[in-house]
Amino acid sequence: MNDLNAAASAPARAQAPAATLALPARARFRVDARLLPLAVTLALFVLMFGAGSLLFDGFFSLQVFLNLFVDNAFLAITAIGMTFVILSGGIDLSVGSMIALTTMLSATLLDRHGVSPAFVIALALLLGASFGFVQGLVIQTFKIQPFIVTLAGMFLARGLCYLISIDSIAITDPFYTKVSAVRFPLPFDTSISLNVFIALAVLAAAVYLAHYTRFGRTVYAIGGSEQSALLMGLPVARTKVLIYTLSGFCSALAGIAFTFYMLSGYGLHAMGMEMDAIAAVVVGGTLLTGGSGYVVGTLFGVLIFGTIQTLIMFQGSLSSWWTKIVIGLLTLVFCLFQKAFERGSARRTASR
Amino acid sequence: MKAPVLGIETAATPHPLRRVMRHRIFWPLATLGLLLLFNLATNPHFFAVTVRDGHLYGSLVDILNRASPLMIIAMGLTLVIATHGIDISVGAVVAISAAVAATLIGGELVLSGAHVPRFPLPVVVLAALAVATLFGMWNGLLVSFVGMQPIVATLILLVAGRGVAQLITSGQIITIYYSPYFFIGNGFVLGIPFSLFIAAAVLAVLVFLARRTALGLFIEAIGLNPVAARFTGVRASSITFWVYAVCGLCAGIAGLIVSSNVKSADGNNAGLLLELDAILAVVLGGTSLSGGRFTLLGSVVGALIIQTLTTTIYSVGVPPEVTLVVKALVVFVVSILQSDRIRNRIAALGQIGEAAP
Numbered sequence: 040m041n042d043l044n045a046a047a048s049a050p051a052r053a054q055a056p057a058a059t060l061a062l063p064a065r066a067r068f069r070v071d072a073r074l075l076p077l078a079v080t081l082a083l084f085v086l087m088f089g090a091g092s093l094l095f096d097g098f099f100s101l102q103v104f105l106n107l108f109v110d111n112a113f114l115a116i117t118a119i120g121m122t123f124v125i126l127s128g129g130i131d132l133s134v135g136s137m138i139a140l141t142t143m144l145s146a147t148l149l150d151r152h153g154v155s156p157a158f159v160i161a162l163a164l165l166l167g168a169s170f171g172f173v174q175g176l177v178i179q180t181f182k183i184q185p186f187i188v189t190l191a192g193m194f195l196a197r198g199l200c201y202l203i204s205i206d207s208i209a210i211t212d213p214f215y216t217k218v219s220a221v222r223f224p225l226p227f228d229t230s231i232s233l234n235v236f237i238a239l240a241v242l243a244a245a246v247y248l249a250h251y252t253r254f255g256r257t258v259y260a261i262g263g264s265e266q267s268a269l270l271m272g273l274p275v276a277r278t279k280v281l282i283y284t285l286s287g288f289c290s291a292l293a294g295i296a297f298t299f300y301m302l303s304g305y306g307l308h309a310m311g312m313e314m315d316a317i318a319a320v321v322v323g324g325t326l327l328t329g330g331s332g333y334v335v336g337t338l339f340g341v342l343i344f345g346t347i348q349t350l351i352m353f354q355g356s357l358s359s360w361w362t363k364i365v366i367g368l369l370t371l372v373f374c375l376f377q378k379a380f381e382r383g384s385a386r387r388t389a390s391r
Numbered sequence: 392m393k394a395p396v397l398g399i400e401t402a403a404t405p406h407p408l409r410r411v412m413r414h415r416i417f418w419p420l421a422t423l424g425l426l427l428l429f430n431l432a433t434n435p436h437f438f439a440v441t442v443r444d445g446h447l448y449g450s451l452v453d454i455l456n457r458a459s460p461l462m463i464i465a466m467g468l469t470l471v472i473a474t475h476g477i478d479i480s481v482g483a484v485v486a487i488s489a490a491v492a493a494t495l496i497g498g499e500l501v502l503s504g505a506h507v508p509r510f511p512l513p514v515v516v517l518a519a520l521a522v523a524t525l526f527g528m529w530n531g532l533l534v535s536f537v538g539m540q541p542i543v544a545t546l547i548l549l550v551a552g553r554g555v556a557q558l559i560t561s562g563q564i565i566t567i568y569y570s571p572y573f574f575i576g577n578g579f580v581l582g583i584p585f586s587l588f589i590a591a592a593v594l595a596v597l598v599f600l601a602r603r604t605a606l607g608l609f610i611e612a613i614g615l616n617p618v619a620a621r622f623t624g625v626r627a628s629s630i631t632f633w634v635y636a637v638c639g640l641c642a643g644i645a646g647l648i649v650s651s652n653v654k655s656a657d658g659n660n661a662g663l664l665l666e667l668d669a670i671l672a673v674v675l676g677g678t679s680l681s682g683g684r685f686t687l688l689g690s691v692v693g694a695l696i697i698q699t700l701t702t703t704i705y706s707v708g709v710p711p712e713v714t715l716v717v718k719a720l721v722v723f724v725v726s727i728l729q730s731d732r733i734r735n736r737i738a739a740l741g742q743i744g745e746a747a748p
Contacts, residue, residue: 130542177723181730186477186542187680187722190667195719201712306712314550327543360557360658367551374539374547 076324076332076373076380080339083322087346095353102229107345112234113138113293113300113309115341118316118323119245120289122337125320126249127282128262128329129185133174134290135312136196137167139305141294143200146208146304149215156214164291170196171287175280185283193313200306207305210298219299234296241292245334248285258282262329318370319344326377343369419676419692426699434706446579450702458698459586460485460645460652463593464665465672465690467641470597470634472673475614475682476534476541478635481642481669483552484526485662488646490556492519493565493656496572512571520643526552527639531632549666556658564657567650576651586648590691593641597687607685610634614682671718672697674725 092099108115117134124131141163148154148162170192178188210216222230249255257278260268268275297309323340325332347365351357430437430450440449464481471478495518497509510518526548533544567573578585601607612620613627621627642662650656674680675696676689697718704714727733 177727181727181732183726183730184680187670187674187726190670191719191722191726193719194667194715194722198713198715198717198719201710202716205710205712311550314546317546318550321543327540358557358562360554360562363554364551364558367547367554370543370550371533371547374533374543375537378537378539 076326076377077336077339079376080322080324080336080343084339084343084346087343087350091346091350091353095350098349098353101225101227103349105225105229105231105235107342107349108235108238109232110300110348111341111345112232112238113296114312114315114319114344115238115338116241116296117290117293117312118319118337118341119241119334120286120293121313121316122245122320122323122325122332122334123249123258123282124185124286125317125325125327126262126329126332127258127279128265129178129279129282130189130317131171131174131283131286131290132186132189132313133170133192133196134286134293134316135309135314136193136200137170137287137290138294138297138309138312139200139307140196141167141291142298142301142308143203143208143304143306145215145295145298146210147203149210149212150208156212160295163295164288167291167294168284168288171290172280172284174287175283178283179276179279189283197306203306204304205306207303207307210302210304215299215302219302232299234299237292237296241289242334242338249334254278254281259330262326262331264330315344315366318366321370321373321377324373327374416677416686416689416692419689419696422675423692423696423699426696426703430699430703430706442582447582450706452584454695454698454702455587456584457702458694459584459590460648461665461668461672461694461697462590462691463641463645463648464669465676465694466593466597466687467638468669469673469676469678469685469687469690470601470610471541471638472670472678472680473610473614473682473685474631474634475617476631476635477670477680478527478530478545478638479542479666479670480526480530480545480548480552481638481645482662482665483549483556484523484639484642485646485649485665486556486656486658486660487526487552487559488519488523488643489650489656489661490559490565490658491522492516492572492647492650493567494559495519496567496569512569515572516575516647519647520640523643523646524636524640527636527642528632530639531635534635535628535631553658556656556661558658560656560658562658564655566655568654572651573654574651576648576653586652589644589648593644594687594691597637601685601687606630611683611685614685668697668718669694671722674722680726 088099088104097103117138121131121134144163144166145159148159149156174188174192177183178185218233221233223232223236224230249258257268257273257275260271260273261275261278265275294309298304301308319340320332320337321327321340322343323332323336323338325336344366347369348362351359351361351365427437434450437450440447440451442448464485468478468481492515495510495515530541530545530548533539533547534541537544574585575589576586580588601610609620609625609630612623612625613630617627645665646662649661653661670680672693673690674693676686676691676693678685678689700717700721701711701714704717705711728737
């Protein structure tokens with residue numbers, strides 16, 4: 040990823056060490072500045088949800104809000120895994136296909152071979168993690184750009200789906216249908232599905248991992264500057280492989296949540312979801328060059344994504360493709376915002 | 392886990408020029424040759440080219456014809472990759488160009504008499520190409536002047552582009568009934584598919600620009616070290632900008648061929664995953680993803696390899712979906728072979744094996 044932007048931001052990178060050096064003296068300002076993207080994301084979400092509430096009857100309800108979680112739990116899970124990858128300055132394009140492969144594997148094992156659900160879930164998670172592990176290993180060992188390796192992974196996982204079956208397989212397993220139907224009641228006649236709990240658990244674990252462990256700090260360090268991280272003696276190689284393993288695991292878990300949601304396995308499931316996940320991470324305020332961002336921001340990125348879909352649904356006459364255009368524009372705005380933010384902080388440093 | 396290697400990766404050009412040239416053209420051609428021979432082994436009539444209705448007809452002609460959109464996109468992408476960039480929005484631009492052309496022609500079926508398009512054909516073609524170039528320029532603007540990473544800038548268009556294409560066609564698959572338009576993708580000149588002439592023209596123009604002017608050198612300079620290129624007086628940003636514009640134009644041309652070939656424009660599925668094929672073609676052709684030296688002809692061969700692979704898989708009787716798995720494995724193998732670590736090993740072996748090929 041970092042290799043790719045050399046044409047564009049080589050001068051900016053040259054200034055990066057200076058910015059880091061200025062950190063202690065202006066610590067108070069820096070913290071504010073780093074929280075700024077998160078604040079913008081949060082404000083945008085409140086604004087969009089508020090606008091929806093003003094424009095449409097019935098939009099401002101707890102259930103509509105909760106449905107953002109219910110309908111996007113799998114996206115949140117996979118985007119959280121993606122956050123770590125992007126924080127480290129990499130990218131993982133294989134997540135959407137991995138979700139599809141998980142649904143396909145689950146469906147075929149459950150329905151055609153009668154394997155027990157517990158075993159299927161364990162196997163899917165193991166497969167996802169090992170898939171990510173191999174990708175990470177290739178990226179790290181051969182120093183190949185992450186996007187090309189994960190692009191191949193994306194092809195591979197989709198292809199494997201079709202090897203299992205070209206058609207969609209419905210799941211009739213009692214455990215899965217039960218999980219799919221179960222709703223946990225909340226006050227005011229609202230309810231949420233199991234997927235929401237999975238997503239929230241992943242979020243909690245990810246926040247802990249990112250901010251309270253050595254692994255998390257190493258991820259940020261690699262994203263800031265891989266060379267510096269190496270020189271500091273951080274376990275860069277191991278961490279990078281682990282990051283992709285984590286992303287693979289998360290996408291397999293997202294695949295399981297997706298299976299609960301759709302109750303079928305299909306090779307065309309989650310087409311293009313890698314892009315949605317990347318967009319959610321960017322809109323969530325994580326720098327695509329790595330090194331800066333928050334896992335919580337990604338959750339709000341996903342919620343904004345869900346709000347756009349809900350707004351378009353409530354509006355009625357707008358077609359679904361507007362979601363794509365709006366998401367694209369939003370990603371653009373956030374990227375420009377990040378650029379301005381980078382330049383701003385560089386200028387502040389320079390003017391000292 | 393091995394200890395990570397310190398130091399900045401250098402572009403893969405430590406070899407003498409002659410060896411590199413040999414490497415670059417030899418391996419893609421050898422791969423293509425092997426694939427064709429494999430086909431010959433499974434189907435003795437594979438190389439047979441007959442003349443039907445005054446047109447050349449046969450598997451080889453079919454491969455060439457089907458590969459032409461990919462060839463054109465791969466050539467545009469080669470220049471982008473040479474500047475150390477990437478364009479993953481080409482598939483979306485193909486869909487947009489197809490959508491513009493189909494919409495301007497109009498999708499009404501006329502049962503009696505000739506179908507009259509809404510706009511004359513030259514206007515349709517120029518408009519579609521102009522729109523595609525504009526989107527390419529948009530990418531170039533983001534990359535070279537805003538300073539966005541190429542993968543991010545083009546990712547935005549990849550996401551939004553399909554939406555734009557669907558917006559143009561109002562979410563429908565527009566069927567084209569205007570027969571002169573079909574000539575672009577299905578026509579024959581002197582017995583040879585017309586799309587091949589387009590691909591050849593694009594190749595000729597780009598090779599001329601890249602090899603007969605200093606432009607190719609500038610592009611390589613930007614890919615190897617943009618800062619150094621700027622200091623030596625290469626106008627890096629404007630060249631990068633125009634390279635993306637040309638890539639958009641190439642995708643636009645491919646979009647016309649694709650829509651003319653299938654006689655319809657589908658905003659959702661036209662050119663789907665084509666960006667991946669195009670990257671694969673460029674990489675297979677011998678252009679390194681880390682920028683710098685590039686070979687347009689190699690990318691054309693790369694596109695042919697991919698199309699031959701697809702055709703082979705069809706003809707062997709394996710489900711076509713397996714193509715994806717094969718492509719994935721090919722990408723893995725090729726990119727590992729292109730990595731510095733393996734290259735250095737091969738270079739060491741190469742001294743012995745030099746005389747062998």
